[in-house]
Amino acid sequence: MSVIEIYVVPPKTPVAACEDFPLTLEISNCTTSDLPADRLIMCKGKYNRQSMGQVPAIPSNQTVTVSVDVKVNPAVSVEDVPKIFQVSYRGTVYPVEVPVFMFTGHLRTFKPTENTSSPNFNVLLYGIAGAAKSSFLNSILTLLSPKWNIITQAASGGSVGHVTRKITRYSIKDQFGVNINFWDTWGLTPNSYQADELYYILSGALPSGWDMNDSVAKELTYLNSQEVQNTKQARKIHAVIFFISHASLSDRETVEIIKANYGYLQTHELNPILVLTKTDEVFADIRNDPLKTDSAAIRDLVQKAVSILNIPENFIYCGINYTKEKKKTFEIDRANFAILDKVLNIAYQNGIREYGFSGPSVVANPAPVYPTPAANVPRKQAESKYEL
Ligand SMILES: Nc1nc2c(ncn2[C@@H]2O[C@H](COP(=O)(O)OP(=O)(O)OP(=O)(O)O)[C@@H](O)[C@H]2O)c(=O)[nH]1
Numbered sequence: 338m339s340v341i342e343i344y345v346v347p348p349k350t351p352v353a354a355c356e357d358f359p360l361t362l363e364i365s366n367c368t369t370s371d372l373p374a375d376r377l378i379m380c381k382g383k384y385n386r387q388s389m390g391q392v393p394a395i396p397s398n399q400t401v402t403v404s405v406d407v408k409v410n411p412a413v414s415v416e417d418v419p420k421i422f423q424v425s426y427r428g429t430v431y432p433v434e435v436p437v438f439m440f441t442g443h444l445r446t447f448k449p450t451e452n453t454s455s456p457n458f459n460v461l462l463y464g465i466a467g468a469a470k471s472s473f474l475n476s477i478l479t480l481l482s483p484k485w486n487i488i489t490q491a492a493s494g495g496s497v498g499h500v501t502r503k504i505t506r507y508s509i510k511d512q513f514g515v516n517i518n519f520w521d522t523w524g525l526t527p528n529s530y531q532a533d534e535l536y537y538i539l540s541g542a543l544p545s546g547w548d549m550n551d552s553v554a555k556e557l558t559y560l561n562s563q564e565v566q567n568t569k570q571a572r573k574i575h576a577v578i579f580f581i582s583h584a585s586l587s588d589r590e591t592v593e594i595i596k597a598n599y600g601y602l603q604t605h606e607l608n609p610i611l612v613l614t615k616t617d618e619v620f621a622d623i624r625n626d627p628l629k630t631d632s633a634a635i636r637d638l639v640q641k642a643v644s645i646l647n648i649p650e651n652f653i654y655c656g657i658n659y660t661k662e663k664k665k666t667f668e669i670d671r672a673n674f675a676i677l678d679k680v681l682n683i684a685y686q687n688g689i690r691e692y693g694f695s696g697p698s699v700v701a702n703p704a705p706v707y708p709t710p711a712a713n714v715p716r717k718q719a720e721s722k723y724e725l
């Protein structure tokens with residue numbers, strides 16, 4: 338029976354993933370005797386060096402709160418954030434668990450430079466129909482939420498036909514303080530995107546709510562109106578996540594679509610990230626840790642993608658989403674955190690390349706505090722079927 342219990346008190350606001358931070362712990366003395374003042378050691382690991390904290394005397398059946406500095410090792414990345422810290426106290430080592438959410442603080446400091454003319458980074462979710470674009474959006478919302486439940490704002494379930502049929506903007510800034518708009522789109526098939534829609538989307542010409550059956554030619558008066566033109570810069574795409582299912586790699590027609598579209602995005606200097614999805618259908622264990630890509634089956638798929646698109650491996654991620662889970666898991670969150678961190682860095686670099694550097698580039702946005710404001714804020718009713 339456990340007689341001393343140690344838990345993490347999640348910080349009010351998340352911390353930066355790769356910087357030292359104070360970790361607050363609750364230590365409960367469930368024994369019948371008082372415990373004298375003692376020290377507590379944060380054991381060293383890949384992520385952090387050893388550090389120490391002081392614990393006051395704890396009377397029997399009492400709980401104290403202590404703070405201990407976590408000293409982060411140099412050159413760690415977001416992929417190294419640990420699920421468990423080992424804490425040594427009175428000769429016993431206690432594993433203490435933390436959520437990935439706790440490490441997402443630095444994401445809120447990224448902001449487009451002043452020249453970019455857009456307060457938020459616009460990140461396009463693009464790719465093959467049914468490749469899990471909307472599911473990824475839901476996984477990111479889940480990761481950024483301080484709660485444990487799974488968030489499903491975007492409808493998913495595409496396998497036959499299109500589940501997402503409209504371009505839909507999700508403002509992450511409004512919900513979680515990260516300066517990103519994700520733009521979810523309908524999927525690529527041999528018949529979709531036949532009227533230069535990708536070009537229009539990249540330039541910000543199309544509003545949120547644009548339907549896959551809407552016609553640029555028919556809506557030209559609206560698209561050329563002052564209100565649309567004046568807001569175009571704020572919708573311009575800064576980075577793209579390109580989604581393909583592993584099965585696409587074995588289908589010749591789909592490979593051609595992937596090459597043409599990925600190549601198009603490259604000519605626009607967007608440096609798209611490739612997210613290879615549903616790899617758990619080939620190698621089920623990847624769900625346990627999507628960042629562990631060293632199995633033969635996954636290596637084969639990644640190499641296939643490398644040779645088809647001729648891109649470096651560090652632009653390819655295995656995307657695993659919440660599908661049947663009821664609660665978030667550390668490993669799925671961490672892997673999607675790595676994708677989010679990468680795409681924010683790319684968006685920032687793309688912005689600097691295109692617009693140059695001017696003015697403050699980083700801000701500290703207020704991070705959500707526990708509990709988070711309601712995630713499902715109803716959209717305001719616009720007169721138009723579009724949202725600018
Ligand atoms: N095996 C597996 N299936 C997944 C994963 N993520 C999503 N899916 C499933 O993939 C299917 C398609 O998901 P969506 O998110 O709707 O895909 P989409 O790309 O948005 O689809 P469209 O909007 O129709 O283009 C759904 O049945 C999901 O449950 C995953 O990590 N593994």
Ligand SMILES: [Mg+2]
Pocket residue numbers: 470471472492493495500501521522523
């Ligand atoms: Mg979708």
